Amino acid sequence: MSSAFTGTILYIPFLIVLLCFIFLTAAGAATVEYQLTIARQQVNITGKPAEAMTINGGIPGPTLHFTEGDNARIHVHNNMDVDTSIHWHGILVPPDMDGVPYVTFPPIAPGTTFTYEFPIRQSGTYWYHSHTMLQEQRGLYGSIVIAPQHGVTDKHQDHVILFSDWTDEKPDAVNRTLKRGSEWYSLAKGSGQSIFGAAGLGMLGSFFQREFNRMPPMDISDVAYDRFLANGKVESKIPGKPGDTVRLRIINGSATTYFHVEYAGGPMTIVAADGIDVKPIQEKRLLISVAEIYDVLITLPADGSFEFRGTAHDGSGYASVWIGEGMRHHAGDVPKPNLYHQMQHTSISQALSLTPAGTMGMPDRMVDSGMFDAPGMMAMDHDAAQGHTMDIGHGDDTGMKHMEQKDHPAAMDMQHDEHMQIEDGKQAQTMEKISDGEHSMPAPAISDRSGKKYGMDFGFLAADISSAANLAPDGMGDERPWSPYAKLKSVKPTAFVPGKKMREIRLTLDGDMERYVWFLNNKSLSESDSIRIRQGEAVRFIMINRTMMHHPMHLHGHFFRVVNGQEDFAPLKHTVDVAPMSTTVIEFDANEVGDWFFHCHLLYHMKAGMARIVHYEDFSVDPELAAIRPNLYKDPWNFWGEADILTNMTEGMLTLSNTRNIISLLWEAGWENVDHPEWEGILSWDRYFNRFFTLFAGLDLQGEEKSTEETRGFAGFHYLLPLYFESSFWVDTDGGIRISLEKSLELTPRLSLMGEVRYDTHDLWEGKAGLAYLVHKNISLTALWHSDYSWGAGLQVRF
Numbered sequence: 001m002s003s004a005f006t007g008t009i010l011y012i013p014f015l016i017v018l019l020c021f022i023f024l025t026a027a028g029a030a031t032v033e034y035q036l037t038i039a040r041q042q043v044n045i046t047g048k049p050a051e052a053m054t055i056n057g058g059i060p061g062p063t064l065h066f067t068e069g070d071n072a073r074i075h076v077h078n079n080m081d082v083d084t085s086i087h088w089h090g091i092l093v094p095p096d097m098d099g100v101p102y103v104t105f106p107p108i109a110p111g112t113t114f115t116y117e118f119p120i121r122q123s124g125t126y127w128y129h130s131h132t133m134l135q136e137q138r139g140l141y142g143s144i145v146i147a148p149q150h151g152v153t154d155k156h157q158d159h160v161i162l163f164s165d166w167t168d169e170k171p172d173a174v175n176r177t178l179k180r181g182s183e184w185y186s187l188a189k190g191s192g193q194s195i196f197g198a199a200g201l202g203m204l205g206s207f208f209q210r211e212f213n214r215m216p217p218m219d220i221s222d223v224a225y226d227r228f229l230a231n232g233k234v235e236s237k238i239p240g241k242p243g244d245t246v247r248l249r250i251i252n253g254s255a256t257t258y259f260h261v262e263y264a265g266g267p268m269t270i271v272a273a274d275g276i277d278v279k280p281i282q283e284k285r286l287l288i289s290v291a292e293i294y295d296v297l298i299t300l301p302a303d304g305s306f307e308f309r310g311t312a313h314d315g316s317g318y319a320s321v322w323i324g325e326g327m328r329h330h331a332g333d334v335p336k337p338n339l340y341h342q343m344q345h346t347s348i349s350q351a352l353s354l355t356p357a358g359t360m361g362m363p364d365r366m367v368d369s370g371m372f373d374a375p376g377m378m379a380m381d382h383d384a385a386q387g388h389t390m391d392i393g394h395g396d397d398t399g400m401k402h403m404e405q406k407d408h409p410a411a412m413d414m415q416h417d418e419h420m421q422i423e424d425g426k427q428a429q430t431m432e433k434i435s436d437g438e439h440s441m442p443a444p445a446i447s448d449r450s451g452k453k454y455g456m457d458f459g460f461l462a463a464d465i466s467s468a469a470n471l472a473p474d475g476m477g478d479e480r481p482w483s484p485y486a487k488l489k490s491v492k493p494t495a496f497v498p499g500k501k502m503r504e505i506r507l508t509l510d511g512d513m514e515r516y517v518w519f520l521n522n523k524s525l526s527e528s529d530s531i532r533i534r535q536g537e538a539v540r541f542i543m544i545n546r547t548m549m550h551h552p553m554h555l556h557g558h559f560f561r562v563v564n565g566q567e568d569f570a571p572l573k574h575t576v577d578v579a580p581m582s583t584t585v586i587e588f589d590a591n592e593v594g595d596w597f598f599h600c601h602l603l604y605h606m607k608a609g610m611a612r613i614v615h616y617e618d619f620s621v622d623p624e625l626a627a628i629r630p631n632l633y634k635d636p637w638n639f640w641g642e643a644d645i646l647t648n649m650t651e652g653m654l655t656l657s658n659t660r661n662i663i664s665l666l667w668e669a670g671w672e673n674v675d676h677p678e679w680e681g682i683l684s685w686d687r688y689f690n691r692f693f694t695l696f697a698g699l700d701l702q703g704e705e706k707s708t709e710e711t712r713g714f715a716g717f718h719y720l721l722p723l724y725f726e727s728s729f730w731v732d733t734d735g736g737i738r739i740s741l742e743k744s745l746e747l748t749p750r751l752s753l754m755g756e757v758r759y760d761t762h763d764l765w766e767g768k769a770g771l772a773y774l775v776h777k778n779i780s781l782t783a784l785w786h787s788d789y790s791w792g793a794g795l796q797v798r799f
């Protein structure tokens, strides 16, 4: 026998074992394929035909079913004439499968197909949606249900309820209406604030306190929708037998709408949040933020059909699913918010009096006034002393990821020995000092994870999540609850392994309702750098909301702990609501190397730039992707104008504007003196710093009839004074000075009063005052008195 033959014989058992292994592995990881075709389509949701975008002909798209351990292969065909994409929300995927154009892959071009392929490492309820422009608002979304690998966690029947919001208007038109600062949507929703409105509720004090503090009116949502939908319908039915326990997988797939959900047949038992199991808690009414997911169990009463209702957070409408047969039982009405009341939220007054985080001890007034931007992301390394592990879909060196669901429903990976130390439980985390290498500063002493002792910087944190429970501070008690975060408790510990480096990143959430710009750390995506993190460290985001809106913040590719007072059992989520004027802290294990989008999930806020890339320093971006990445940072210009055509004069402006620049042409012409009509034209370039402060320079032309009498250059600034007085100051090339003061006041949501006085060293005093009545989105009736041109009345037209 040749030695070569003997050698081959010896290899046979090894080969058999190898073949068996390959076969078993292949058998265990079934490939589940889906074909998704995206197309433009006419739909009729409101009784009128409207343009939509659909997935496989429907809104929403189909529910994609998988089992943990499957290999997902999804072919997305773009049958439209524009780019598209699909992002798998909450699914742990390799970075190039995450579906964010220019961040993780090139967009799917018209007429092409992109095949996503990734292992399913988790179970639970998730969803998917387009991540291109405003397509999500047009109908590109659907749900994902992943069964646990070994059996089911419960044997209840199971239904997805995917809520969304619908407008017949084109999303680009919606965006433009928001950008130009129209009051129209708040009027249409009945959420406009006014003097008479406040007086009627006996809340003039709150109204003027807010104006004095230069806080914009509280608004719960930006857009007025035509319909709210559950599974694509205003109203629908699902079957159910009396006594059945049903699992509802509730997904908020809205572009901008938070929902209060409630079941007419009794309380809901929350069993999972954002796809991951939590210790069951009961809620009668639940606030679900945009892009969040809750799995709840409900029990069908003895007889009848019971309403499961999602009421839009602003109270402007709802969608219903009727469960069971027989007599109908309605869910309770959610009262409309009292928007004037919001100012009494303790954290607001605290936020106004405490030093906001990241201001290096400057008086908040200076920071809030925007004289100084928050000093960006302060990434600081320090030991998360005695921390513990959070390990979700944690990768080991073989690249295999686990999210065990059968024995560990919280999807905790406990298989690594070092992580077993979690079991000993106690955490007492103390940071003595934070150092970023250059600065040493007093530590925000953290003595527990509830955030109760974050020090003065975060004095208002505790009020936000931990101790305020989920009651909204709008005088509505539990009628309008906030997110139930304080009660959410993970089934398994989620703390980090001891000794992990903690990188702390402070992010202020800023915005300007009037110009509709939205920022993180006072910068839009187009102006910012990535948030840089390193593999192996723990990362903490301290998110300080300095706006009067809720922002649902979503991190791609990771689950994070929401620091909520549940210590080691802080729940894991992918999306978290940061309530108005409050602070929310999240922490995650940096264990998914890649570039990941992090953004506000209000679609128009994201579009305005309230987003960042979270970049692992170890990760190098594919050169082809790097070449097209600048597309992500485009800062488009918007054009609009308005004109007053009155009996005595005309005035108006044309504006071209992007995030920081406003180029405008203003005119004013009067014919009170019929022999010599006078006019003034101002061409100005404004550089916007924040909603308080804008610098400008330009050209001022004045004349009579066809002759130009004066041409001057000027430079100056606008500054927003307390009580919402808009002041401006300029010096001109003839050595003159102009000072003006302007104020408008909503008497009723439709009727506003405006006044302006100005002093110019050349022309001396000038003043005007007027009333405008909003008739339509683009038209107001106007009456105006002008010191040079006397009284007149007419129309204001916006275009």
Ligand SMILES: [Cu+2]
Pocket (backbone or CB within 6 Å): 518, 550, 551, 552, 600, 601, 602, 605, 606, 610
């Ligand atoms: Cu936002």
